[in-house]
Structures are given as structure tokens and as C-alpha cells.
Amino acid sequence: MNQIGRDQIRLQVGFYPDWFYKHYGISFDKRYYFDPETRVEARLAIDKALYERFGDVGLGSAKPVPTPTITAGMITLPAVFGCEIVYENEAIPWAMPLNLSDEAVMKLEVPDILNSWPMTEWIKQIEYLKSKYGRVVGDINTTGVQNLALKLRGDQLYIDYFENPDLCRHLLEVCTESVRQMFEFNFKATGTGSVDVTPMADPKLATLVNCTIEQISNNTYEEFLLEYDNRIADAFQHVGLGVHHCGSVDQVLPGYAKLRHLKFVEVGFGSDVRNCRDVLGPDVAVNARISPVLMKNGSAGEVEAEVKRLIRDGAPLDSFSIDAVGLTYGTPDENVKIARRTAAEFGKIGTN
């Protein structure tokens, strides 16, 4: 063991709700989110199922214990602003865009988040779980500045970047302050700011959800969003900033390198991991994601090769991890096992 307490890199897997629903009948409908006891039971069933299926590669638990968890998915702030939320048995909850008009956007103000649905519901659940179990694990997903702006304005935001920058700035201001208040709530309520985003970040970081930044250029990021992400970074500099990024991070790396107090970046498949490590430096932990398409449709040999490639490109390994999330029904068990085994065998910390 070394000073970080591990002798190999972490490689986690995460299954999409349809995998649990179709294999085990575990539902992720509205009840999962709105009834904390249903969620505790579901988490027990998940741990048990994973152990039975993948216990030989270290997943799940032979004797699972109840975990009092708060989780909402990426819908809370959109719902507070009025987005319709769609719940399904076998999917993550989804906020439908509001597609607000110019006038409606310019009238937007930061809502009274803590006294709005569904925050009122989450607050009740946190109190319930704390009183019954003495603790609560997790936090409310804050979403990210552009993610939230897109839910409110729709795709028109991308046209606004060119034709209505004043509207953009007003909208992004409102979104940033809303996200900041959500982080503030999380740190007071549960002490974490990353758990509902990714299991790979230090839970204590304030991790921004930048799924949609993959769709814009670095120029747009630096001109419109960097300032707001840095505002979050400064507000939580005592814990540090994390960024979750879907898809390739390559084009916005110059912008991310300008983020203050950055401690962690999660990059999607297709990213140049070596370049990411070089640009951000060894003090910024990186989690690289494996494509769920490869995990589902690729051969075990292809998965093994991808894990080895990421390990080769990801050094120094004491601040590098890998995960394969969004694994849907039909993903071969063997691909999950080979990914875990390859990381255990080739991801030894201190060997490169």
C-alpha cells in the first residue's frame, strides 16, 4: 500500500436503470425517489444482486447493510424552475426543457429554492433519514450552469450565444446563483457535493455537471461560461472544484485549465487522456470513462485493450481512475469482469 491507501487504480462500473429493472425487477420510478424506504430496500437488493453476479470481481456485498441515501437525479433545479419531470421504471428521471421566450428569460430571477418543490420533499427526506438511521449519504445533484440554462431556454441558447449575449449573461447569472445555493445546501445538509454526480470524485468536492459543454467550442466556453464556473470554484475553494464532462474533453481543455481550485475532472470516452493529464497537471485527479457502447457491443478483448490504453495514458496512476457507467441491459457480464480484472492486474500504482 502507498500513501493513498490503495495499490491499484479504481475501476468502477455503473449500470443504467434498465439493467436492474430487466434483470431483477428493481424499479426507478417516482417511488424510488420519493419514498426513502423504497430506496433503502432497492439499494439492498442492488448490492445483493451485484454480489451474486459480480462478487468474484469485488462488486456488491454478501451481507448488505441499509444505506440511507438521498438522491434526486439531475432534475431538482429544472423542476424548481418549472420543468416537467418524467419518471420511468427503467430510466433516470428527465427534465423536459421549458423553451422560455426572450421576455420570460429576461424576467427570470433566482427562485426561493429551499421552499420550492421538489426541494421541500428532499429536505423532509433528509430529516427523516437522519432521524431514523442517524446519518444520510449523498447529496442533491446541482446540475451545471449551461446544463440548467439549456433546460430553461432550450437549444435557442446556442443561437443566443451569437445573437443575444445580454440575454445569455442574465440567464447564466441566474443559473450560477441557483447552482451555488444548491451546493451551499448540500454542504450544510450532508457535507458532500459530488456523490449524486459521480462516485469517482472525492465526495467533499463541489462537482459541476458539465454534460453539455462537449457541444460547444473552447471560445464559447471561455467567453460565456468560464467566468461562472470560476464563480462556483471561488465560492467553494475551501473544498475544491470538480467537473463532470460527458464526451470528449479535448476542445475545452484550455478553458478547463483556467478553472481555479480544480481538483478533479471526469472525462468522457473519446477524450485524449494523455493530453488531459499533461494540460491539467498531476495534481488534478482524472477519471476516464469507457464507452457504454463498447461495453455492450465490444468483445472482451476490445474492452481489455481499452482499459490497458487508458491505464497507459492515465499516469500518474495515484490520481487516475476509470469507470464504465450507463451500462444497459444486454451488456455482457464478461465485459464487466474483464474490465475490473484488467484494472486490477495492470493498474498497479507506483509501477509507472
Next chain:
Amino acid sequence: MNLDALTEAVVKGKRKDAVELTQQAIRDGHDPEKIINTYLIPGLNRVGERFQKREIFVPEMMISAKTMQACVELLKPLIAKDTAPALGVIVIGTVFGDLHDIGKNLVKLLLESSGFKVVDLGENVPSQKFVEAARLHDASVVGLSSLLTTGDPYVEETVKAIKASDVGAKVRIICGGAALTPKFVEGQCGADAYAKDAADGVNKIKKLLEIAV
């Protein structure tokens, strides 16, 4: 008047400049069809190429397509109906179980800018709705979008439902989205084409319909 500036305005997404240049070209008596075919379409094609090379991203692509659309709207009434290009009807939607829309919306915008009529079925669309819409609108092509691998069975189901229906012999099917691969789309599902991204989708649709790219 040098209309190369119009092409550049489309490439750079300068909607106001492009509209003024188009209005000037109309006043100067330029042939509306020639303006579209010689200056606007090549501009949008260049934008598509830059998008595929990741030199530009979704907002740049959208503003260029909107720029082109604004110009075409000015020119359309000037083109005699009997000579107006009728490129065909494309029915598009995101497959059942998937609520993502940005890729599908981008394809729609590019197709409309290129002169197609687009029937957008939205997201989470069951297979039979694609069949019914293809029949109702006499579609030339049906386009399926799928971001998540949860959509794989629904992509396959939809392709097979269309192929087995009364419109199956006539309509061509194209599928795209992050979850899909050419092997799955063309090999396993039996669709006519796979699209790597929105720009590729428009090019492939033109090829399926034997329209010059």
C-alpha cells in the same frame, strides 16, 4: 456584386449580413436558384465539413443553418413552384425510451436549410408512430436518433416495423446517435444507412435519394 461574401456569411453564421447580401442580390437580378445552389448550399456544406472535423461545434452549426434558412426564406417565393426543388419529406424522431433531442434537432435544422420538408415526431417515439407518419406524409426517408444503448432494441424494432409495412419498399431508413454503430444499424437492423453525426446524416440522406451533395 461578388456573392462569395454570401457564402462566407453562411460559414460564419452572420445572419444579418447574409440577409442583406441576399436582398441586394435579389435587387441586382441574380437568379434565386443560382444563389441557393452556388452560394448558400456550398457554404452550409463547408460548415458540415468543419463540424465533422471538430473545428466548429453545435452552436456554430446551428447559427449557420439558421443563417441559410433566413436567406432561403427570402428566395423561395421568387422561385416558380414548378421549378422549385422538391427534395422530399423526411420523418425524424428519437426512438422509444429516449428523451434526448439535440442531435435530432440539429439534423432537422440542417435538412430544412437544405430544402427538405421535415416531419419531426419528437422524442420517445414508438415504432408504429414512425410507420404511420411515413405513410401519412409520403416520406422518402425516415431518420431515427438514439443516444442511449437502451434504445438499441427500439431502433431494431422500428427499422423492422417500417420494412415490414406497406411503405417498407419505398421509404429509406437512416439511423444515427452516440449509441449506434454502422455494424448494428446496417448489419443487424437492416437500415439503409448509418449517420456518424448531423452533417453526415444530411449527406447520407442526399446520397440515398441520389441528390448531388
